[in-house]
Amino acid sequence: MSYPTKYTRQYDFSSYQNTNPNRPLPATKVNADLNAVAQSTSEIVDFLKTSLRADGMLANGSVGFDQLSAVLAASLGDASALQEVLDQIAPDVAAAEAAATNAAASATDASNSSISASSSATSAGNSATAASGSASAAAISETNAAASATAAAASATALGNAIVGPGASADGELVLYNGVTGKSAKRLALGASQFALGVSGGSPIASLAPMVDAASAYSVDKTGATDCSSALQAAITALAAAGAIIYLAGTFNVGSAQITVPDNASVVCGRGTIIRRTAEPTYSSYSSSAGAMISLGNNVHWSGGKLDNNVVVAQSATSFTIAVTSSKVFNVGSGLSFTAGNFIRGYSRSNPANHFEGTVNSYSGTSLDVNVTFAVPGSPTATDWNFNFGAIWHSPMVMQNVSGCLVEGVWTTGNWYVGIICSAWNPSTGGSAVTTRITIKDCYAQSIQNRGFYLYGTCSDILFENCYVYGGNGTTDYCFNFNPANATGSANVQIRVKLIGCTAAFGGGHGFGIGDNCSYFTLGNCTANGTPTGFLIQQGNNGVASYNRLSNCIAHNCSNVGFLWAGALYGGASGCSAILCGYGFECTSQGGHAAQYISMTECEAVSSTFSGFYVTGSSIDISLQDIKALSNGTFGVAVDAGVTNTIVTGRVANNSSGTIFNSGTGTVSTNLVTV
Incomplete structure (x- = not known):
């Protein structure tokens, strides 16, 4: 709709009246001017109706997303607006950090001067004048420290105003209109303590908007060069507590650690994001879900990312024709973490489909003695062996005894024994553990060693949709495997599991396996x-x-x-x-x-x-x-x-x-x- 027509006078009635004082105004000219006024007034009324209701409030639907301020758009999750706001406040952030640094330095000077003054006053070898001078210096330094702290607080206040503006409530909640706080915009969690930037023990901005780049906000190494597990865990914990959507972009080296995602958190991985295990946990960690790289809590939404594992526990050039045998000795490196009873998998580096599994009989010096209990068919021979631990929870991601999770768009690859796993184990004596109401969609498992996707123990109401397993021409033993695994007793069950549009390709065993005490499964278009x-x-x-x-x-x-x-x-x-x-x-x-x-x-x-x-x-x-x-x-x-x-x-x-x-x-x- 175009703007209303501006009224323009049609005729000079004053000049006419001066020339013709005894004659009436010309009716046609009066009508023309009144018509112009009427047209302009009518268009103004129609124009106002597009933006105002009869009660004077803004009309429903009259404000679009592109009309919001950058701050408000950022608070609603617009990435470009968020970047605009961050760019705007960058000078204030730098100023606040500099002021905080100056305050800390001045406080240190004050402390040093006070110590000097005390020493001078008590030392018989120093003059009173020197003591007095040191005391004066201490006072000056204290004044400077106070001034610097004041400057830091002022910068922090300016930073806060730059983000939420004057229309913010005392607790940092964005005010949308007429003093009413915007619940739909979510809490910004921008209280004064968060802007102290170290002056009073506060932390950097934790959740400017619903989606926050964890690496940028918490200085997490996203190059993959160093183990960032502690910093990444701290960022995820803090951002989840603040109600933010956690954004991960980059390559994150988490060593041997497990990253725990709290209940109700949301994690979004940017395109090309990699989370990588680069060190092997202790073998005992695999006796529970603590062995997985990522553990999701209840009602977690995880989207995207490549979950990788480049760990090799040992290598050997010993020739072996794969076959079941109670003892096969491999020459490996010394000082490795093998102990008797460890379950391991050996596989050819040039063709991982040529593999075997078994338990360690003994490890001493550079000799690894293995009881081979599983041998891939065909009796292939190799001299380029890699060894990894084999375990149920040797996995990139686990949902253990939780409910309500959504996992989508995840790519798992590398030396994992099991891919994404849902588990809840109850002993043969019984129990109430269950993993339930889980959706796994659009996920890809590439050449995982034993099972691409795995349900273990008691699970119910699980949906797999459009998931794909590439078995690496026999590298993956079982593509999709559903197994309560009741070795004794029958305490675990799996019920109401649905697979829609899933594909299993080129595995070494079965594509889809439904085992003991599994009931009411439906597989469609797989x-x-x-x-x-x-x-x-x-x-x-x-x-x-x-x-x-x-x-x-x-x-x-x-x-x-x-x-x-x-x-x-x-x-x-x-x-x-x-x-x-x-x-x-x-x-x-x-x-x-x-x-x-x-x-x-x-x-x-x-x-x-x-x-x-x-x-x-x-x-x-x-x-x-x-x-x-x-x-x-x-x-x-x-x-x-x-x-x-x-x-x-x-x-x-x-x-x-x-x-x-x-x-x-x-x-x-x-x-x-x-x-």
Whole structure:
């Protein structure tokens, strides 16, 4: 809307009246002028209506973000406005710091002069005049100190006014309008003590706006050159307490420390931000969640960042053909932190997929004796070994016995044994620990050693959305792994976990693994590619996985099996596809438990090496309904002896050994059509 038309007089009535004192004013001229006045007045009224209500207050929606002052825009989280304000107050900050330095120096001079005066007064060898002079000097220095302190306070006050202006309440809360404090702008926490800048024990600006650069505000080294863990922890703790959004930008070397993020904190990592572990914690730290690099509290929001680990505990050039053995001695460096019983992982530097695991038998001098309990298939030989500790909490980030967290956009990479982990362990005697209501989205795990994403112990109501695991062509053993791990008893359960749009690629074991006492999982639109087993739902650790369902998932190029139910109960799959796998879909027994009441509806197996659908072991009541088995290496459907009550319907075509192999009892396949 344009500005109102300014009124301009149309006719000189005074001149007309002087010339024609006895004649009336010309009506047409009067009307023209009155019309001009009316037009201008009307436009002014319409213009005011765009910004004012009838009660005289500002009209709703009349003030936009670009009309706010830089201070107010900064308090609402505008990064460019925040920088503008910081640039404006930089001279005041420098002046306050200089004044504080001068005050401290003058106070030191005063103290020294006082000591000198006292010494002069009490010393018999010094004259009274000298004592008097020193006392005078002390008085002068004290006066200077007071003046410098006054100057520091004045600079601090100016700094405060530069940030919040005169429209601030006594406690530093921004005043938005007519003396009403702006709760929606959040507290600025700019009390007078925070502006003392060291004069009275105050700290630098902690939270100018909802988002604060932690490195700049707290002098945290962001180059990665030195261990900054203590400074970074102090910054995160202080900013979280102030209610600020914690902004991290740069490379942060945290050594072997754990960074703890308090309850209700928000952390945002800028593009390219790296948080890196550069030293190995003691092995004992991995016996609890204290071994993780970052630990999140309740209701924490963490966004972005690359979580890296470049630590190698030991190296060896000893030749070893990978195989299970009770004793293999490697020549390593001396003075290392190995002790008997440590669980370790060895892997080839040139090809980390060639790896083994086991426990330390002994370490003495430069000899490391290992009991190898796991060996990667294929018996590869290498002479370029790296060694790292293997442990559940050897992890970049842990959520331990917490709730309400959101983790998004995080990239984990490097020598981690486990990626992002949610855990809450209860002993076999019972307990109430649980990690719940967690969302992990748009996260990427790259070549993590054992598990890309891991749920351990008791967890519930967890969402994984659009997460991706790249297994490094066999480096990662299990891409997504969900395992209450009840070695004895059944105190831990995992329920109501959902995965949407997640991908597991090129791991060494399974893409998605759902283990003992896991129930009510739903996986939708997920993909396993190039992992030996794509989707695994299994009995294990004295527990049975039950009521878990997959929909519209794809297993591609999985050399063993695309979808496997091993000793699982209830649940199944719908609309899923297995393409170029060993077996497409398989139900079997495990741990003395039969796969039972598993249904596969509208699923398809195409170009499997063996059978498209395979029911074996002592499986009971398996339903294969409206399936498609096309161009598989042996049978479209195979039902082994020992299997009971299988129902098969659907279409099969071009399977090398035929439509169906059936040695089961009670198999019904009358509606299986060959096309």
